[in-house]
Amino acid sequence: MAYQVFFHTLGCKVNSYETAAISKLLAQEGFVETNDPKEADVYVINTCAVTGEADRKSRQMIHRARRTAPKAIVVAMGCHTQMNREEAGADILVGTDDRPALVPMLLEKLKLREDGYVSSDYDAGTRFYEYGSVLLRENTRAVIKIEDGCNNFCTYCIIPYSRGRVRSRSREAILQEITDLTKKGYREFVITGIHLCSFEKELGGGHTALGELLAEIAAIPDVARIRLGSLEPSCMTDELIRMLKDNPKICPHFHLSLQSGSDTVLKRMNRKYDTALFCQVVQNLREAFPMASMTTDMICGFPDETEEEHRESCAFAEEIGFTHIHVFPFSPREGTRAWDMDGQIDGNTKNRRTAELRAISDRMEGRRPQDFLGKKVEVLVEEVLEDGSCEGYCREYLRVNAHGKTLVREGDILNVKIVGQDGYTLLGEILE
Numbered sequence: 001m002a003y004q005v006f007f008h009t010l011g012c013k014v015n016s017y018e019t020a021a022i023s024k025l026l027a028q029e030g031f032v033e034t035n036d037p038k039e040a041d042v043y044v045i046n047t048c049a050v051t052g053e054a055d056r057k058s059r060q061m062i063h064r065a066r067r068t069a070p071k072a073i074v075v076a077m078g079c080h081t082q083m084n085r086e087e088a089g090a091d092i093l094v095g096t097d098d099r100p101a102l103v104p105m106l107l108e109k110l111k112l113r114e115d116g117y118v119s120s121d122y123d124a125g126t127r128f129y130e131y132g133s134v135l136l137r138e139n140t141r142a143v144i145k146i147e148d149g150c151n152n153f154c155t156y157c158i159i160p161y162s163r164g165r166v167r168s169r170s171r172e173a174i175l176q177e178i179t180d181l182t183k184k185g186y187r188e189f190v191i192t193g194i195h196l197c198s199f200e201k202e203l204g205g206g207h208t209a210l211g212e213l214l215a216e217i218a219a220i221p222d223v224a225r226i227r228l229g230s231l232e233p234s235c236m237t238d239e240l241i242r243m244l245k246d247n248p249k250i251c252p253h254f255h256l257s258l259q260s261g262s263d264t265v266l267k268r269m270n271r272k273y274d275t276a277l278f279c280q281v282v283q284n285l286r287e288a289f290p291m292a293s294m295t296t297d298m299i300c301g302f303p304d305e306t307e308e309e310h311r312e313s314c315a316f317a318e319e320i321g322f323t324h325i326h327v328f329p330f331s332p333r334e335g336t337r338a339w340d341m342d343g344q345i346d347g348n349t350k351n352r353r354t355a356e357l358r359a360i361s362d363r364m365e366g367r368r369p370q371d372f373l374g375k376k377v378e379v380l381v382e383e384v385l386e387d388g389s390c391e392g393y394c395r396e397y398l399r400v401n402a403h404g405k406t407l408v409r410e411g412d413i414l415n416v417k418i419v420g421q422d423g424y425t426l427l428g429e430i431l432e
């Protein structure tokens, strides 16, 4: 009988991708994925360390796994375990630089193999580990990882320590994976990495390397849409924006990581841009893509953040007019420079500032659908509902509910005229 494996993934898209990759490697060894943790022979938690809260949840999940599936082999992998090698509670621990060793460790533990296995082509943390074709689905979208690691050392971030320096996946492997997925019917691809714009940086490539890769992806005939993961403002050069504009398959939705709208805070965070540069990048993107959605991440209550800096941050966010802001209260990470900075902000103040910025985000998100009233959008259908309508996302990444006489199926791409809104959702009529 096949061994059953249950996965619980915390954190970012890269983590989800890596869970899918490990799932694929285990499937090749005959393991079967289960949705019921109690049935699991192997319980894998892919941990996250991006904030102190993520660390806490990772620890909690490891202990919960032990209680939920007492007979299972509990595996903890990912960023949190990379930084907490002594973590108790898991039978097998792998970090970010030795994940692929999980499969042989597990096989050994399960006594499926007599011989120990040491991967010969694995080079810890210095080159991209190639998993081959991994299918991480986000409904009708497939997520493609092209890069790992970061060289930036923002003062609050553990990633450069936990994942190591930039290393890029080969173009050949990326294009092969996407071609394979188009044959399975995927039309939209979300290009992701820890620091996307650093693609091929270790090979001496500039920011245009990403633009070149995206052009090669766009040349694959059945690719309909390319969506980009989080982008660093300082990398968004005129040349890269021109390359994006010239690529008709790029979705006009840009997640530009801001973190703070105060220049003095950005400096303390060791971010590589100021608000003037950020504004310029947004303006350039909007010139190239007039209907573009801008989303971002922001941190409230970074050490020494004054009330005035917080106000500046809020005002700047409103000035940009984001479609959505992921707002996080600052959570110090041991091992980073911000961990023992003076001027740590108390929890109540951080929470209040977070709530204020979230309210601004909610207001902007509520207004955004009005920009589309009367306009035509393209919708990739994710779901056909019982009432005959369908739902999916437009290229600008707003959810659309559409009605029409035409019979539609999941995966269809439709032209829809927007006639109203229901909360953050656009309401539309399918054009024949």
Ligand code: SF4
Binding pocket: 150, 151, 152, 153, 154, 157, 158, 159, 160, 194, 195, 232
């Ligand atoms: S750019 Fe900064 S926040 Fe992003 S992964 Fe690198 S160090 Fe972390």
